[in-house]
Amino acid sequence: MPLPDVLELPLAINLLAVFFGALGGTLRAGEDEHTDLVGVFTLAAAMGFGGGLVRDLLLGNLPPAAFRDPSYLIVAAAAAGLGMLFLYYLRKLGPVLWPIDTIVIGLFACVGTNAALIADLGMLPAIIIGTIASVGGLILSDLLQGRPSSIMYVGPPNAVAGLAGAVTYALLYTGTRPLISIGIAVIATVLVRLTGPLFH
Amino acid sequence: MPLPDVLELPLAINLLAVFFGALGGTLRAGEDEHTDLVGVFTLAAAMGFGGGLVRDLLLGNLPPAAFRDPSYLIVAAAAAGLGMLFLYYLRKLGPVLWPIDTIVIGLFACVGTNAALIADLGMLPAIIIGTIASVGGLILSDLLQGRPSSIMYVGPPNAVAGLAGAVTYALLYTGTRPLISIGIAVIATVLVRLTGPLFH
Amino acid sequence: MPLPDVLELPLAINLLAVFFGALGGTLRAGEDEHTDLVGVFTLAAAMGFGGGLVRDLLLGNLPPAAFRDPSYLIVAAAAAGLGMLFLYYLRKLGPVLWPIDTIVIGLFACVGTNAALIADLGMLPAIIIGTIASVGGLILSDLLQGRPSSIMYVGPPNAVAGLAGAVTYALLYTGTRPLISIGIAVIATVLVRLTGPLFH
Numbered sequence: 157m158p159l160p161d162v163l164e165l166p167l168a169i170n171l172l173a174v175f176f177g178a179l180g181g182t183l184r185a186g187e188d189e190h191t192d193l194v195g196v197f198t199l200a201a202a203m204g205f206g207g208g209l210v211r212d213l214l215l216g217n218l219p220p221a222a223f224r225d226p227s228y229l230i231v232a233a234a235a236a237g238l239g240m241l242f243l244y245y246l247r248k249l250g251p252v253l254w255p256i257d258t259i260v261i262g263l264f265a266c267v268g269t270n271a272a273l274i275a276d277l278g279m280l281p282a283i284i285i286g287t288i289a290s291v292g293g294l295i296l297s298d299l300l301q302g303r304p305s306s307i308m309y310v311g312p313p314n315a316v317a318g319l320a321g322a323v324t325y326a327l328l329y330t331g332t333r334p335l336i337s338i339g340i341a342v343i344a345t346v347l348v349r350l351t352g353p354l355f356h
Numbered sequence: 357m358p359l360p361d362v363l364e365l366p367l368a369i370n371l372l373a374v375f376f377g378a379l380g381g382t383l384r385a386g387e388d389e390h391t392d393l394v395g396v397f398t399l400a401a402a403m404g405f406g407g408g409l410v411r412d413l414l415l416g417n418l419p420p421a422a423f424r425d426p427s428y429l430i431v432a433a434a435a436a437g438l439g440m441l442f443l444y445y446l447r448k449l450g451p452v453l454w455p456i457d458t459i460v461i462g463l464f465a466c467v468g469t470n471a472a473l474i475a476d477l478g479m480l481p482a483i484i485i486g487t488i489a490s491v492g493g494l495i496l497s498d499l500l501q502g503r504p505s506s507i508m509y510v511g512p513p514n515a516v517a518g519l520a521g522a523v524t525y526a527l528l529y530t531g532t533r534p535l536i537s538i539g540i541a542v543i544a545t546v547l548v549r550l551t552g553p554l555f556h
Numbered sequence: 557m558p559l560p561d562v563l564e565l566p567l568a569i570n571l572l573a574v575f576f577g578a579l580g581g582t583l584r585a586g587e588d589e590h591t592d593l594v595g596v597f598t599l600a601a602a603m604g605f606g607g608g609l610v611r612d613l614l615l616g617n618l619p620p621a622a623f624r625d626p627s628y629l630i631v632a633a634a635a636a637g638l639g640m641l642f643l644y645y646l647r648k649l650g651p652v653l654w655p656i657d658t659i660v661i662g663l664f665a666c667v668g669t670n671a672a673l674i675a676d677l678g679m680l681p682a683i684i685i686g687t688i689a690s691v692g693g694l695i696l697s698d699l700l701q702g703r704p705s706s707i708m709y710v711g712p713p714n715a716v717a718g719l720a721g722a723v724t725y726a727l728l729y730t731g732t733r734p735l736i737s738i739g740i741a742v743i744a745t746v747l748v749r750l751t752g753p754l755f756h
Contacts, residue, residue: 185508194515195508209414214609216618218416223472223481230480272623280630281623295700300495302504304702308585308595315594385708394715395708409614418616423672423681430680500695502704 165270165334170208170221171231173263176256177293178204178232182239183246183253184297199297200236204228207264207292214285215275255346261314262345265290265321266338273329283322290318290345313352321345365470365534370408370421371431373463376456377493378404378432382439383446383453384497399497400436404428406493407464414485415475455546461514462545465490465521466538473529483522490518490545513552521545565670565734570608570621571631573663576656577693578604578632582639583646583653584697599697600636604628606693607664614685615675655746661714662745665690665721666738673729683722690718690745713752721745 181203185196205222212220222228239246246253268289272282288295291307291314298305307315324344328337381403385396405422412420422428439446446453468489472482488495491507491514498505507515524544528537581603585596605622612620622628639646646653668689672682688695691707691714698705707715724744728737 190509192508192510194513198505198508198515213413213613214619214623216416216616218418218618219414219472219475219477219481219485223414223477223485226478226480229484272619275619277619277623278626280626281619284629285619285623298702299499299699300505300508302498302502302702305598305700308592308598308700309590310592313594315598390709392708392710394713398705398708398715413613416616418618419614419672419675419677419681419685423614423677423685426678426680429684499699500705500708502698502702 165267165338167225167227169263169335169338170267171227173260173267174204174208174222174228175231175235176260177207177264178235179239179246180253180257180260181293181297182236183243186239186243186247188301196240197233197236198300200239201229201232202296202300203293204232204235205293206296207268207289210292210296211268211271211285211289214288215271215277217271217275258314258317258346258349259342261290261318261349262321262342263338264292265318265345266325266334266341268292269322269325270329270334273326279326283319283326286322286325287315287319290321291315313349316352317345317349320348365467365538367425367427369463369535369538370467371427373460373467374404374408374422374428375431375435376460377407377464378435379439379446380453380457380460381493381497382436383443386439386443386447388501396440397433397436398500400439401429401432402496402500403493404432404435406496407468407489407491410492410496411468411471411485411489414488415471415477417471417475458514458517458546458549459542461490461518461549462521462542463538464492465518465545466525466534466541468492469522469525470529470534473526479526483519483526486522486525487515487519490521491515513549516552517545517549520548565667565738567625567627569663569735569738570667571627573660573667574604574608574622574628575631575635576660577607577664578635579639579646580653580657580660581693581697582636583643586639586643586647588701596640597633597636598700600639601629601632602696602700603693604632604635606696607668607689607691610692610696611668611671611685611689614688615671615677617671617675658714658717658746658749659742661690661718661749662721662742663738664692665718665745666725666734666741669722669725670729670734673726679726683719683726686722686725687715687719690721691715713749716752717745717749720748 178200181199182196185191185199208222209220265286269282269286272285294307295305321341321344325337325341378400381399382396385391385399408422409420465486469482469486472485495505521541521544525537525541578600581599582596585591585599608622609620665686669682669686672685695705721741721744725737725741
């Protein structure tokens with residue numbers, strides 16, 4: 157399998173996560189009526205590469221992947237554009253969209269954990285960086301909107317779901333066949349996100 | 357022309373932007389009556405090097421320029437000191453000062469775009485980094501003051517003006533004669549900032 | 557004396573600061589009733605390594621020390637666990653605990669200044685980085701809780717105390733016998749924190 161990118165995962169995986177992350181950011185901007193066009197792109201970028209930026213800053217992979225390869229920016233801008241065009245329909249789909257949000261969290265957890273393991277970090281630090289990467293977009297968006305960080309407060313267990321994805325990916329990590337590990341880790345993420353609220 | 361600094365632009369350009377940025381930060385601190393002396397210097401530094409810090413973090417130019425060369429710190433502290441001494445008069449000048457704010461945004465856009473192009477980033481990422489650098493001080497100050505990021509909300513089109521400066525500088529970039537490109541890019545920034553509100 | 561770590565200070569010094577910083581973060585989370593378990597660990601981590609993260613990001617020591625050596629994560633998690641178990645008693649100890657907070661600020665100031673001097677930064681930038689490191693945990697926690705940064709507003713002079721620690725450490729720095737310099741710098745930090753409010 158070609159490993160076309162410094163993250164040593166197929167680029168399509170990263171871009172998929174960026175696309176749906178940025179779409180989520182656009183929806184979020186749409187909920188805030190004072191946001192202007194710059195705000196839409198800013199939140200799309202924050203949710204689309206926020207986790208990747210934090211990951212690359214922490215690992216010293218600089219400039220971050222999102223700036224080394226223009227595809228990231230183009231994909232995020234496309235998601236923001238499509239998100240604005242179809243905002244009305246996307247909002248109606250709201251309850252249907254949450255699994256996509258959770259899949260994005262799982263994908264960012266895998267990409268982040270993978271990047272940390274490649275950088276020769278140990279299992280525990282790699283899991284923490286994967287978890288931070290999984291919710292980095294949420295943290296950054298909350299910061300930019302001047303809100304307390306939603307991951308710390310009672311609500312959807314996004315960080316715990318991201319942790320589940322990162323732990324699963326780290327345990328399955330062998331350096332080869334990443335797609336199978338990613339698939340299982342994303343399923344773990346979705347399961348925790350789904351059943352998490354039951355424990356509150 | 358001597359290129360005395362890792363940014364490969366005359367140091368005076370950077371220090372000019374830092375000085376007026378820090379002066380703006382001091383005025384901003386003056387509007388917030390609970391701010392103490394630490395707050396004044398913090399906001400002066402945030403507005404004076406915020407954009408440069410974000411730029412250097414994203415490009416991996418570490419330690420950031422603002423910490424490699426003590427001139428930056430001295431210039432920002434001088435701006436904060438002068439700003440506090442003459443706060444009363446500077447406030448009266450408020451409406452006269454906004455062109456300086458906009459020139460600072462334009463200068464940071466040029467310095468940021470230039471640094472990204474030198475780091476061999478492509479045109480699109482360089483423009484994005486230049487734009488982030490142009491409003492990085494505003495973003496950081498809003499974060500520190502616990503406010504939503506003003507660039508995302510209806511108001512003065514600072515980010516769009518910074519984008520105009522970054523695009524102009526990137527298009528004119530040849531690696532030589534930076535001062536002419538900077539001059540034109542700053543004019544573009546000011547024009548967009550001036551006419552931007554007409555489109556709302 | 558063995559210098560077992562990239563910071564070239566005995567690891568125990570760093571871990572001590574991380575432990576008490578994280579304990580302070582746990583208490584802080586305990587004051588905010590909507591915080592969940594993720595929030596407790598996030599604030600413990602933010603107060604325990606926030607300053608170190610900012611320091612390592614600014615110096616380009618990446619991945620940050622907190623992620624290169626799992627001891628940091630384990631110590632912070634232990635502090636969060638113990639903090640939650642004994643929250644009731646720790647809160648009663650509140651007024652007795654503030655010297656520990658201040659000692660932590662002093663330790664982070666020393667570690668940060670030391671790291672900057674080792675990275676061949678000049679005296680002035682090293683002092684600024686030490687000061688930022690001393691209150692980086694407070695800044696990060698305020699950001700995550702969506703609050704204005706407490707260091708900028710009238711209140712306990714934490715940043716000035718950190719600055720006193722950083723200046724003292726930098727003046728005493730010789731590259732050897734760090735423990736004596738750290739001891740004196742921490743005393744300076746505590747004295748400024750103690751007498752600072754008298755000047756308001």
